[in-house]
Amino acid sequence: MTAPAPLAVLDACYRTHVGAGAPYALVDFPDHANVGDSAIWLGELAMLRHITGCGPVYVSTWHDFDADAFRRACPSGTLFLHGGGNLGDIWPHHQHFREHLLATVRDRPVVQLPQSIHFRDPARAGRFAALAAEHPDFTLYVRDARSHAFATARIACPVDLVPDSAIALGAQPRGAAEVALLMLLRSDDERRDHGGAPAAPARVVDWLDDDPDLPAGTGVAAREAQAQARVARGLRLLAQGEVIVTDRLHGHILADLLGIPHVVLDNDYGKIAAYAAAWPAATPVATAATMAEAHVLAERLRDAG
Template structure:
């Protein structure tokens, strides 16, 4: 895990410490995996002493583009990383395309991503837009993504672990007195749903959880408040609410609660990549299942196969 955190330094050659940056596409939703990427990215910024001139959530990033056409040339635009590069989550891909179209003379960096397109024609359409940019670097989390990106999207593609690894030695570590339960079954229930038929010991759907189950009604209520803040900011063409700061403070509390929940289990069996990465950060035993298109097995092979108490389960 020390090595994985240190490997994030590959970003330094592209975005040197002390750089002036804008951070776009911050996740304003309750996918805790995306929040771990977000927290790791902010930790990385802090350690590198970046000058963050603006932060915008995924709900107001597009609006920011239209309002800031005269950005100083030494500012680097950074796009939040994760697993939404492709056609499963169209809003985020359209934002990536818009950034390269509206800032053709700025350095742009897509933070570590996994790539997946179901529709080849949509991939080619997106690639036609993105590859026009002459100062774009794309970091990616696995060899398969790197191959797709180099062939179609960008000449400057670099392998990098997920940004959540910046949280190593920031989060607590599990000890024996944390453990209160045997196994947490954390299985995806969304569009990347995992087939788990035949897995020994697997409970029925009522016996496993996803991020939405771990989050509370209060979390959902608070998220709606912040979404309304962003709606007002867009509608009134204002920054009346500093949503990124309020969201950052609230999600610190949320992530700490999730950490405690994970550490209360002896083992976590999960098809969530960041369920797995979180276990690595906390020192919790983890058994990783693949998602619907091989993202998890690709990540495991590239980065976490040598982390103690980690296992990839193939069905």
């Protein structure tokens, strides 16, 4: 029996919680320049709009959530928590917000959209596990087998394995490349030492700086415009390369949506390899352990193309 396509798996996940016309809130908007989180948020919005026919009645970041405004706007609908890779102790603001909501929003379904789980200190998982188990209607979605194994062993709530919501953006148009090799490499807390620096003549970039004309505002329309601007910037950046090397998960996912062959180097806890093992890419992709190997594999991909 053929396994369902990833997008069908994602669609079924969302339809478990909402239907046509259902009100919902979508919180933990990624109010930062990292393109990957905005790609996830736009994918979440696309899925929810497709199923319900409407946008969220309430959105917030982790730092501007207003419980009274949320309840006025969404007195009974499902509360969706933005997915990504911040379930754990690397990005504590998002985790603290998640735990606060589990402790205080107990009168409706709360759904954690697909996340990768990583606690550098496993003891810190205890508080989250306790809050999840105590919540009357909490569902946790994860996007790789390792996160699924951790959650099913430690967290007493419904858990399911589904792909990252950014795939709901679908195939993206790709223009002519500007350089033979583009390297999108992390410059944050998840970066791993890959045993050497990138070699010339690769163009090396990251995507943690917003354009100066980013739209302002905090409402649903403004947040959507901000996410669209960030994803458009990321797609333009990736489209520069004939072949890409990246250690960002959404460098991998968006390169796949663009149809650009690419080489993956992992982040510091193996998030990308774990995701790729669960949800294989449609475009040619190779996995490297070192920077030197990444250059060799990128050359092979370019020759094969």
